[in-house]
Amino acid sequence: MFDQWKQKxxxxxxxxxxxxxxxxxxxxxxxxxxxxxxxxxxHYLNMVRFLLDTYSDTMNPDHWRSTCLDHISRPLCGLQRxxxxxxxxxxxxxxxxxxxxxxxxxAPSFIKEKL
Numbered sequence: 039m040f041d042q043w044k045q046k047x048x049x050x051x052x053x054x055x056x057x058x059x060x061x062x063x064x065x066x067x068x069x070x071x072x073x074x075x076x077x078x079x080x081h082y083l084n085m086v087r088f089l090l091d092t093y094s095d096t097m098n099p100d101h102w103r104s105t106c107l108d109h110i111s112r113p114l115c116g117l118q119r120x121x122x123x124x125x126x127x128x129x130x131x132x133x134x135x136x137x138x139x140x141x142x143x144x145a146p147s148f149i150k151e152k153l
Contacts (some may be wrong), residue, residue: 040065048092053102059109067116079120085113086133090140107141141142 043062046052063085070081092098093106114134119125 044088047106048088048095050092050098053099056105056109058116063109063112066113075120077086079117079126082113082116082120083101083129083133086110086137089113090137094140094144096144103144104146110137126136 043058043065046055046058047062052058053067063088066081068080076153087129089106089110093110107135114137117126117130117133121130
């Protein structure tokens with residue numbers, strides 16, 4: 039079931055079902071509760087990367103990509119909470135910069151029209 043959710047999210051098989059993202063994020067967060075700190079860090083990084091990849095895929099509908107970008111804050115908050123070392127804080131800053139750049143570069147057409 040979990041792999042099916044990820045496939046549906048990644049390739050926008052249910053683009054009118056934003057609740058799928060919340061369900062998947064809740065499942066992912068519950069999975070990593072018992073992980074050690076470094077495993078949690080990697081798990082949240084993977085969640086952000088997954089959502090960023092989905093957002094950057096221009097084959098997905100614009101509204102779905104935008105919804106994925108909206109939901110990226112949830113795993114980012116987890117990373118901010120977990121960022122204890124200088125290396126992790128640097129990695130988080132680099133990730134935030136990457137999100138900032140990609141969110142402008144791959145902005146859906148309805149956002150670009152307003153700019």
